[in-house]
Amino acid sequence: MKKRVLSLLLIPFLLFYALPAEAAEKEERTLGDEVIYSLVIDRFNDGNVNNDAGVNVYDAHAYNGGDFAGITEKLDYLKDMGFTSILLSPIFDNEGESFHSGMVKDFYKPDEHYGTIKELKKLVHAAHKKHLKVILDFNVDSIGPHHPWLKDPSKKNWVHSNKEDSSTGSIKLDQENPETKKYLVKMGSWWIKKTNIDGYRLDKMNDISQSFWLDFAHAAKSVKKDFYLIGELQDSSQESISAYEKAGIRGFMDQTQTDPMRSSFKKPNGDLSPLFSDLNRNQQAYTHPEDSEKFIDNQNMPRFTYDINARLLNPGTRWKLALSYMYTSPGVPVIYYGSEIALNGGKAPDNQRLMGFKTEKELIDYITKLGELRKKYPSLRKGSMKLLYEKDGMAVFKRTYKEETMAVAINNTDKSQTVRISGGEFEKGKELRGLLEGDLVRSKGDTYTIILDREKTEVYELAPKSGINMAYIFAMAAVIIAFAIFIALILKRGKRNPS
Numbered sequence: 001m002k003k004r005v006l007s008l009l010l011i012p013f014l015l016f017y018a019l020p021a022e023a024a025e026k027e028e029r030t031l032g033d034e035v036i037y038s039l040v041i042d043r044f045n046d047g048n049v050n051n052d053a054g055v056n057v058y059d060a061h062a063y064n065g066g067d068f069a070g071i072t073e074k075l076d077y078l079k080d081m082g083f084t085s086i087l088l089s090p091i092f093d094n095e096g097e098s099f100h101s102g103m104v105k106d107f108y109k110p111d112e113h114y115g116t117i118k119e120l121k122k123l124v125h126a127a128h129k130k131h132l133k134v135i136l137d138f139n140v141d142s143i144g145p146h147h148p149w150l151k152d153p154s155k156k157n158w159v160h161s162n163k164e165d166s167s168t169g170s171i172k173l174d175q176e177n178p179e180t181k182k183y184l185v186k187m188g189s190w191w192i193k194k195t196n197i198d199g200y201r202l203d204k205m206n207d208i209s210q211s212f213w214l215d216f217a218h219a220a221k222s223v224k225k226d227f228y229l230i231g232e233l234q235d236s237s238q239e240s241i242s243a244y245e246k247a248g249i250r251g252f253m254d255q256t257q258t259d260p261m262r263s264s265f266k267k268p269n270g271d272l273s274p275l276f277s278d279l280n281r282n283q284q285a286y287t288h289p290e291d292s293e294k295f296i297d298n299q300n301m302p303r304f305t306y307d308i309n310a311r312l313l314n315p316g317t318r319w320k321l322a323l324s325y326m327y328t329s330p331g332v333p334v335i336y337y338g339s340e341i342a343l344n345g346g347k348a349p350d351n352q353r354l355m356g357f358k359t360e361k362e363l364i365d366y367i368t369k370l371g372e373l374r375k376k377y378p379s380l381r382k383g384s385m386k387l388l389y390e391k392d393g394m395a396v397f398k399r400t401y402k403e404e405t406m407a408v409a410i411n412n413t414d415k416s417q418t419v420r421i422s423g424g425e426f427e428k429g430k431e432l433r434g435l436l437e438g439d440l441v442r443s444k445g446d447t448y449t450i451i452l453d454r455e456k457t458e459v460y461e462l463a464p465k466s467g468i469n470m471a472y473i474f475a476m477a478a479v480i481i482a483f484a485i486f487i488a489l490i491l492k493r494g495k496r497n498p499s
Helices: 002-025 068-073 075-080 117-129 153-158 178-195 210-223 238-246 255-265 273-285 304-309 315-328 362-376 470-496
Strands: 036-039 085-088 092-094 104-110 133-138 159-164 171-173 199-202 228-231 332-336 384-391 394-401 404-411 417-421 430-434 440-442 448-452 456-464
Touching: 068 075, 068 117, 104 117, 104 178, 117 133, 117 178, 133 228, 153 159, 153 178, 178 210, 199 210, 210 228, 210 238, 255 273, 255 304, 255 315, 273 384, 304 315, 315 332, 315 362, 315 404, 315 456, 384 417, 394 417, 404 417, 404 448, 440 448, 448 456
Parallel strands: 036 085, 036 332, 085 133, 133 199, 199 228
Antiparallel strands: 092 104, 159 171, 384 394, 394 404, 404 456, 417 448, 430 440, 430 456
């Protein structure tokens, strides 16, 4: 009887806290809500030694053993850090030791070193159970020099005979050939149907005509309406972006932010103004700027840690500043594998070292916290942005969405900084509650004075001034009293009818 009563006592508390969570789950999830973990399959985790033929972990140019099974094993690792999507490096069956290139020999088969289609489907299914989406880096630009098409006279017009990549030996495809186009568009739809993946990152879009991508996008969306299409564009003019957006390609890899982020955050006192000038341009160029992808590392450049180490600085400090900007400014953070452990590496393939999982958790914990804040506060994902202060490596900006207002202060200098924000930027009589460092800024009139330690970031929530929340207390008291009466009636009834 006592256990039954205790169980009943828990019901009002469970109901009280479950309702907001349930409401949050019903919100539509879009590309702008994602936090993407980009990984090189071969360098992440070896989960199946049976596909390790030719693997040599001591050779940066050879296969190192990572596979679909290894990623499946580490889904909780990614989920726990707050990532919502996984971007896989190209999966097509490749020639020789081409673990990250366009040396395709079969568009309908994954590379044998990564596993089978069955193992890929298992990965996608397991990811979906954890509410993780799976996106493929999709290359339809070229094939390997020994592809069967090159020996087939009926397909001689499928390739550009005079366009060979001198650095890799790969052969460029002619996507304007109607038969080639039909094949590639159909193949793109086939992978969606076969594996239930959630998106493509479309590689080298500028090398292929817009008409091809419009047809490709239409076919993909007809298979899966909410399928993500993320484009890599060298030409990021407003006119070019607008045409792709009309086809349903809403996300674009924002390369304009990469160099300014690296330059600003690789050392103390780095100028932050280029970051915000580029963001302002993107707000004008993109119909959906919240869907653009920000990255500071990828397979084509030395690691950000490499830049930091060259200056004999602490990678953790520098990474925290860069990550806090990526997670709180408009756009989708794309974090290259190993960034959470400050993985080092120079030019490719040195920048694609094996992932290590036994390491310090300082950055992992910080990324986890940033992920929690981005998930909890919609303004950090889809809110408008206004720069309030920027000077000599110190910046403050606010994000606003519906009734929610957040402030982000980044001190990229080697000294403590004080910034006063007034002029009605924040409501009078409220406070800014720090969510990363625990700072608290109370208003004086319409002025908020932010004092931030050197090389720190603080994310603030604008909220009523702290005090006793009488409304909350009265509401809880009413629930408890009503339920106490209910329990008393049950006990009284039990005494009348003993079992």
